[in-house]
Every structure is written in structure tokens, then in C-alpha cells.
Amino acid sequence: MFEDTHVYYQTSKPGIGPGPHLGDYPLKSATLSNEMMSRSGKKALNVESPSFTPITLQQAAKKSTFSSQAASAAPFTPRGPSANTTPNPPQAADAPVFNPSNIREFQPQTFDISNAGSPNNQSAANDSTYSIENFGMAPIAQALPPPVPFNPYATSEHSAISSHGAAYYQPQFATPLAPPQYHLYAPIGPYREDLLPYQRVTHDFFISERLRDELQKKSHATLQTMPNSPLPQLEKYHSLFPLDTSNRKNTAIFGYPSWVFKAVSSKDGKYYCLRRLEGYRLTNEKAIHAAREWKKVINANVVTFHEAFTTRVFQDSSLIFCHDYHPLAQTLYEHHFATPQPHPRGRGLGPVAIPENVLWSYISQLSNALRAIHHAKLAARCLDMTKIIITDKNRIRLAATAILDVVQFEATQPRPVADLQQEDLVQFGKLMLALASSTPQADHVNNNIQRYMDSLPMKYSASLAEAISWLISPPAPGDKTKHIDTFISNIAMHVMNSADQALRASDSLTSELTRELENGRLVRLLCKLNTITERGEYAGEVAWSENGERYPLKLFRDYVFHQVDDQGRPVLDLGHMIRCLNKLDAAAEDRITLVTRDEQSVFVVSYKDLKLLLDRSFNELLKRTKQAQNSPGTVLVPGI
Numbered sequence: 001m002f003e004d005t006h007v008y009y010q011t012s013k014p015g016i017g018p019g020p021h022l023g024d025y026p027l028k029s030a031t032l033s034n035e036m037m038s039r040s041g042k043k044a045l046n047v048e049s050p051s052f053t054p055i056t057l058q059q060a061a062k063k064s065t066f067s068s069q070a071a072s073a074a075p076f077t078p079r080g081p082s083a084n085t086t087p088n089p090p091q092a093a094d095a096p097v098f099n100p101s102n103i104r105e106f107q108p109q110t111f112d113i114s115n116a117g118s119p120n121n122q123s124a125a126n127d128s129t130y131s132i133e134n135f136g137m138a139p140i141a142q143a144l145p146p147p148v149p150f151n152p153y154a155t156s157e158h159s160a161i162s163s164h165g166a167a168y169y170q171p172q173f174a175t176p177l178a179p180p181q182y183h184l185y186a187p188i189g190p191y192r193e194d195l196l197p198y199q200r201v202t203h204d205f206f207i208s209e210r211l212r213d214e215l216q217k218k219s220h221a222t223l224q225t226m227p228n229s230p231l232p233q234l235e236k237y238h239s240l241f242p243l244d245t246s247n248r249k250n251t252a253i254f255g256y257p258s259w260v261f262k263a264v265s266s267k268d269g270k271y272y273c274l275r276r277l278e279g280y281r282l283t284n285e286k287a288i289h290a291a292r293e294w295k296k297v298i299n300a301n302v303v304t305f306h307e308a309f310t311t312r313v314f315q316d317s318s319l320i321f322c323h324d325y326h327p328l329a330q331t332l333y334e335h336h337f338a339t340p341q342p343h344p345r346g347r348g349l350g351p352v353a354i355p356e357n358v359l360w361s362y363i364s365q366l367s368n369a370l371r372a373i374h375h376a377k378l379a380a381r382c383l384d385m386t387k388i389i390i391t392d393k394n395r396i397r398l399a400a401t402a403i404l405d406v407v408q409f410e411a412t413q414p415r416p417v418a419d420l421q422q423e424d425l426v427q428f429g430k431l432m433l434a435l436a437s438s439t440p441q442a443d444h445v446n447n448n449i450q451r452y453m454d455s456l457p458m459k460y461s462a463s464l465a466e467a468i469s470w471l472i473s474p475p476a477p478g479d480k481t482k483h484i485d486t487f488i489s490n491i492a493m494h495v496m497n498s499a500d501q502a503l504r505a506s507d508s509l510t511s512e513l514t515r516e517l518e519n520g521r522l523v524r525l526l527c528k529l530n531t532i533t534e535r536g537e538y539a540g541e542v543a544w545s546e547n548g549e550r551y552p553l554k555l556f557r558d559y560v561f562h563q564v565d566d567q568g569r570p571v572l573d574l575g576h577m578i579r580c581l582n583k584l585d586a587a588a589e590d591r592i593t594l595v596t597r598d599e600q601s602v603f604v605v606s607y608k609d610l611k612l613l614l615d616r617s618f619n620e621l622l623k624r625t626k627q628a629q630n631s632p633g634t635v636l637v638p639g640i
């Protein structure tokens with residue numbers, strides 16, 4: 001089936017050991033027979049081989065493309081991966097090449113590469129950027145074809161062109177819009193100053209160590225289980241894992257001891273935080289329904305509430321509240337006061353004063369939470385250091401929402417929500433006063449408010465003291481202006497600072513994300529490639545992955561990952577690997593030289609050809625996987 005397929009070959013490379021090598025310019029062209037594409041065929045090839053007479057492109061083969069100078073050129077000594085790519089050598093341009101479209105079964109119409117690749121001559125210019133240390137990535141965008149004019153308004157959704165909207169869109173057609181190109185590594189700051197413009201460091205392609213570490217710890221905490229756990233399984237939740245850091249039974253806040261667990265929902269497999277109130281007896285059904293209102297509160301500073309229910313699986317009557325789970329969350333109390341901190345000015349261990357900007361950030365975030373809650377006609381009722389969690393740097397959320405609405409349902413029924421909201425503001429003020437005075441004991445603060453207020457200006461600005469004082473002081477009778485919205489307008493300047501910090505944090509996360517942008521795609525491509533190569537025997541066909549169309553893919557794998565230099569030493573160039581994979585994914589028209597391990601055959605193929613082979617082989621695998629669907633352990637991964 002490969003009779004009409006042409007390759008370039010060279011017979012041997014003095015001084016180069018076994019293994020794939022950095023490519024060389026072709027010396028002669030030849031027809032690639034079926035035999036040659038199989039392992040056994042490789043050995044049979046040499047210059048004298050009669051099969052080395054091109055059948056269809058004899059004219060081309062006779063051209064001066066393969067000059068006598070080229071044939072007698074000195075053996076190739078690679079200086080770097082610059083020779084890897086045959087950068088559309090002028091002499092190869094019209095010469096016969098390996099052409100999978102000549103393969104009989106080949107259906108090019110099934111693979112749309114209309115946007116992917118036109119000849120380009122960038123490779124040679126970019127090759128000098130390869131090196132292990134800096135592996136300057138060739139700007140892949142340059143290696144891609146010029147943008148194909150794309151008319152986004154020509155589709156049915158954008159019928160403006162054929163309607164009165166046409167005139168409006170006219171200017172856009174002057175510069176046609178191209179579909180977005182992929183394989184882009186646009187540099188997004190902050191930058192290292194000591195690199196040359198074309199240089200990249202390995203970390204440019206991955207998220208920072210700090211963030212990776214943090215996220216990994218969170219994943220680890222999420223997946224943590226307790227072997228031989230004595231904890232029961234609930235009707236809808238299993239794999240309970242305790243989150244409490246102590247086993248003290250504190251009834252101060254809810255009137256019942258409370259225990260916090262991470263659990264997996266049997267319904268959706270996701271992780272949730274369950275809070276159990278021990279020994280709670282439900283006397284009024286309506287109480288539990290009161291919690292439902294909290295499902296409406298979706299806010300960045302409130303832990304989302306899901307449901308409340310009673311259970312007897314703990315051998316008592318317990319009330320359970322289900323909220324979102326935030327791995328490795330700490331309460332404000334744990335964060336600031338649980339472990340004594342070394343004082344920055346060497347005054348021994350003790351609570352360190354919280355910086356004013358952090359306090360303002362907390363004030364802004366809690367104001368945001370209260371605003372959402374009050375606008376939902378609810379009251380937070382529980383603004384305690386042990387019930388506010390930190391889920392990221394300075395990022396706080398109200399954690400124990402809905403609970404008091406249920407447990408104090410009977411007691412608070414007659415109280416208007418406006419009163420409870422006023423109480424929220426006072427509690428908010430007291431909480432901030434306790435944080436600002438580094439006094440975690442709420443009753444100390446409650447009993448000495450004036451004293452703590454008086455000490456504030458020694459450490460913080462007058463505006464902070466003023467804000468706290470406004471929150472704590474009760475409204476004058478009939479004064480309707482004491483509302484969270486009024487408070488937010490009073491502290492607008494600080495809210496803006498907080499918003500700015502949040503935006504900057506989001507910028508730096510975007511920058512981190514950009515580094516990983518292309519990696520997910522490359523991993524999918526690698527998975528695809530590896531499902532094909534080295535598949536020893538498959539469905540009765542011995543060495544399926546070694547034969548026919550798969551063979552160039554195997555050589556390509558060697559070319560990308562198993563390069564050796566002229567001394568036979570491994571070449572470990574990440575830039576080369578990423579670049580090759582990107583070009584494969586983009587189906588670039590650049591050609592590369594693939595050398596068999598015995599160095600008897602050399603193929604010149606384009607990335608586009610390889611991409612076609614890859615897709616075809618993978619689809620074949622997928623088809624067979626579907627046929628074998630009933631066999632145990634078969635997992636279909638659609639859309640790789």
C-alpha cells in the first residue's frame with residue numbers, strides 16, 4: 001500500500017551510534033515499499049536496491065535537487081538540534097516526499113486541517129534558539145500558517161451581513177478576522193530581566209512551585225481518608241473525615257457541641273463539609289425549612305449552604321448542615337491566635353498585631369458577605385472568629401450560616417429580621433475590635449469595649465477606629481440609616497483598595513494559568529501518541545504499532561524523545577520536545593528527517609503527514625476499543 005510513497009534515504013552515517021539522529025539533508029529519493037515500512041523491510045534497503053527507483057516521480061528524482069555535491073558532502077555533525085528539522089530545503093521543495101495521501105485507505109476529507117499549516121521557512125531561523133539551558137522556544141505562532149481569512153458574520157448566527165446590519169459590520173471586513181491560533185506561548189508578566197528575548201526557562205511552561213505546592217496540598221487534603229474509620233456512613237454522604245482540630249465540646253455558639261467533617265456525596269461524588277450538632281431534637285418541622293432560604297445566598301465571602309437534615313446514625317439525634325468544603329481552611333482564630341507567633345521585634349511569643357491593610361481587607365469582605373445576606377432578607381447571626389474561615393491568603397468566608405436560624409427557630413420567630421441585621425453590625429464591630437486588639441476572648445472584649453476602643457488609635461488609623469465605633473454603637477431610636485449599605489459607602493476608599501488587591505491577585509493567577517495553557521493539550525497529544533507506539537501486539541496482529549502507518553510514528557517518538565548527539569549521548573532538550581509536539585498538533589508543513597534505529601533508512605515526512613497518521617491510527621484504536629467495550633477494564637476516553 002505504500003508503493004507510491006517516496007522517501008529520502010542515506011545509507012550510513014559514519015561516526016554516529018545507534019538510535020535516531022539529528023536529521024540531515026536527503027541525498028537521494030526512493031520509493032518506499034510496503035516492505036520498507038515494516039521492520040523487516042528496513043534491513044533490505046540500500047543504494048543498490050532496485051526498489052529505489054521512484055515510480056511516479058522519476059522526473060523529480062532526476063532533478064539537480066540531489067546534487068553530486070550533496071551526495072559527497074562531509075558527514076553530518078550535529079551542532080544542536082538546528083539540524084533536526086529539514087527546514088523546507090530548497091532542493092527538497094519539489095522532490096518526492098513521503099505522502100500518506102497516496103495510501104489507499106487514506107481519507108483526507110475526514111481530517112480538516114484547513115487552518116493547520118502552510119509551508120513556512122521559519123525553522124532554520126529559529127533553530128539557533130535550541131539549547132538545554134534556555135531552550136528558546138521558537139515562536140510557534142510564526143511556524144503556523146498565515147491566518148486564513150475568516151468571516152464570522154457569514155454563518156447563520158451572524159446574519160447581519162445579509163441584513164441591515166451589513167453596513168455596521170463593514171469596517172471589520174477590511175481586516176478579516178482569523179480564527180484563534182493555538183500553540184501560543186504569549187509572555188505575560190512579571191518577567192525575568194536577565195534573559196535574552198528568545199530565551200525561556202523551564203518554569204515558564206509550568207505554574208510556580210509555590211502555587212503548585214499549595215494546590216497539591218489542597219488536593220491531598222481533599223482526598224485524604226481515614227482507614228478503619230469508626231465514623232458512620234450517612235444516607236447521602238460517605239467517607240466522613242473529621243476536620244476538628246480538638247475534641248473539646250464547645251456549646252457556646254450553637255448551644256450544642258458541634259463537629260465538622262469532610263464527606264463525599266453519594267449523589268454527585270463531590271466533597272462537602274458537614275457540621276453535626278450533637279443531641280439536637282427537632283421539635284418543629286418548619287425550623288429545618290428555615291435553612292432553605294440560605295441556598296439563595298451565593299457570595300464569594302459566604303461558604304455556600306446546601307442542605308440541613310436530621311440523622312440518628314451517630315447513635316443520637318443529630319442535626320447536620322451541609323456546606324461547601326474548602327480544603328485546608330483555617331478559622332480566623334486558628335490563623336491568628338492558635339499558634340503563638342514570634343513577635344517581629346523580638347518580644348517573645350504571642351499574638352502579633354494584624355496589619356491594618358489586612359483588617360481593612362477583612363472588613364471589606366465581611367461587608368460584602370453581610371450585604372448579600374441582608375439583601376436576601378436574612379441575618380448572619382454568627383460572626384465569630386471560630387466560624388469564619390480563611391481559604392487563601394487573606395481570603396475569608398462566613399462558614400456557619402443557617403445554623404442559628406434552625407436551632408433558635410422557636411426562640412427568634414417573633415424577632416423581626418431587621419433587628420437581627422442590626423445585631424449583625426454590632427457583632428461585626430466587636431469581632432473587628434477583638435482582631436484589632438489581638439484579643440480572641442469575645443467576653444473580654446464585650447466587657448471592656450471602651451477600654452479596647454481607646455487603645456485602638458495607638459496602633460491603627462483614626463478611620464479604622466471610627467469604622468469599628470460606627471458598627472458597635474447602637475442606632476438612635478428611629479434612625480433607619482444604620483445599614484450595611486451605609487457602612488460600605490462610608491468605607492468606599494478601603495473597599496476599593498481591597499478590590500484592587502483582589503484584581504491583582506486574579507492577574508497573577510491568570511499569569512500562572514497562561515504558563516500551563518498549552519500543557520494540557522500537549523498531554524492529550526502525548527497520551528494519544530503513546531496509545532499507539534510500542535503497542536506490542538494488538539487484536540491478533542503482532543506488532544501492530546511497528547508496522548505500516550504506525551512505523552513513522554514510532555520513529556517520530558524516537559526523534560522527539562530519544563535524540564542522541566554525534567557521540568551517542570542523549571540529547572535532553574525540552575524546547576525541542578515541546579516544539580515538535582506543538583508542530584505535530586498544528587499539523588505544520590515543516591518536514592523532518594526520521595532515521596531508523598539501524599540507520600539503514602531515512603524518511604522525510606512533514607508534521608502534517610504525521611498528524612494524519614496519528615489521527616488515523618488513534619481512530620482505528622478507538623474503533624476497536626468500542627468493539628471491545630464489554631471486556632473488563634475498558635475505559636473509553638472520548639474527545640482526547
Ligand SMILES: Nc1ncnc2c1ncn2[C@@H]1O[C@H](COP(=O)(O)OP(=O)(O)OP(=O)(O)O)[C@@H](O)[C@H]1O
Pocket residue numbers: 243244245246250253258259260273303323324325326327328329330331333334386387389399
Ligand atoms: N466549610 C469548611 N470547609 C473546610 N473546612 C472547614 C469548613 N468549615 C470549618 N472548617 C474547618 O473545620 C475545623 C473545625 O471548625 P469549627 O467551626 O468546629 O472550629 P472550632 O475552632 O473547633 O470551633 P468550636 O470550638 O466551636 O468547635 C476548623 O479547622 C475549620 O477551619
